[in-house]
Amino acid sequence: MVPFISLSLLFLLLQCPLPTLSTNSEGNALNAFKLRLTDPNNVLQSWDPTLVNPCTWFHVTCDVNNHVTRIDLGNAKISGTLGPELGKLKHLQYLELYKNELSGEIPKQLGKLKNLISVDLYLNKFEGKIPKSFGKLKSLRFLRLNDNHLTGPIPRELTHLKNLSVFDVSNNDLCGTIPVDGPFATFPPESFKNNRFKGPELKGIPYDFGCGKS
Numbered sequence: 322m323v324p325f326i327s328l329s330l331l332f333l334l335l336q337c338p339l340p341t342l343s344t345n346s347e348g349n350a351l352n353a354f355k356l357r358l359t360d361p362n363n364v365l366q367s368w369d370p371t372l373v374n375p376c377t378w379f380h381v382t383c384d385v386n387n388h389v390t391r392i393d394l395g396n397a398k399i400s401g402t403l404g405p406e407l408g409k410l411k412h413l414q415y416l417e418l419y420k421n422e423l424s425g426e427i428p429k430q431l432g433k434l435k436n437l438i439s440v441d442l443y444l445n446k447f448e449g450k451i452p453k454s455f456g457k458l459k460s461l462r463f464l465r466l467n468d469n470h471l472t473g474p475i476p477r478e479l480t481h482l483k484n485l486s487v488f489d490v491s492n493n494d495l496c497g498t499i500p501v502d503g504p505f506a507t508f509p510p511e512s513f514k515n516n517r518f519k520g521p522e523l524k525g526i527p528y529d530f531g532c533g534k535s
């Protein structure tokens with residue numbers, strides 16, 4: 322009798338954790354993100370990776386299925402880099418990391434997060450190129466990358482983002498020409514100011530005109 326009971330218990334245990342395992346992977350991704358950061362004000366103190374999911378952590382929001390939908394760490398005095406693990410937060414809608422000291426490249430893996438509505442990385446120290454993979458973020462409405470050290474041209478893939486309504490790359494080191502197609506027909510000139518752009522895109526001029534060979 323006793324072995325029978327423990328066998329059925331084992332069965333239950335094996336079957337139950339499956340849904341929570343998938344949320345744990347999001348907790349693991351967030352913990353990997355935390356480990357790359359320096360956090361002088363201990364804003365990530367509540368990020369305890371031993372909890373079953375990250376939904377009680379401060380600055381993290383989940384949906385009813387315990388999937389992470391928001392990271393709100395704007396103006397948090399954090400420094401460090403972003404890594405590919407953020408690409409595992411499949412349900413993320415809002416990535417709010419503005420006004421910090423974050424540096425390094427923007428991971429191309431963010432382009433896997435099909436539910437992203439808002440990516441706010443402005444007022445940091447990001448460098449390198451705007452990932453082409455952002456052209457796959459069909460839900461994206463807000464993309465604010467202004468006041469960083471980004472280089473290279475604006476990827477033309479971004480012109481496919483029909484819902485993109487707020488776009489700001491001002492105060493970077495971007496080069497080439499400014500797209501005019503799709504949502505780019507509506508963005509104001511201020512969104513592009515203080516870069517190395519050669520003007521609007523024109524037929525016959527390469528989009529990376531003036532970027533040099535690299």
Ligand SMILES: *[C@@H]1O[C@H](CO)[C@@H](O)[C@H](O)[C@H]1NC(C)=O
Pocket residue numbers: 459460461484
């Ligand atoms: C784009 O916006 C429309 C109108 O708000 C919405 O119905 C649609 O779902 C959005 N598309 C995507 C891919 O998010």
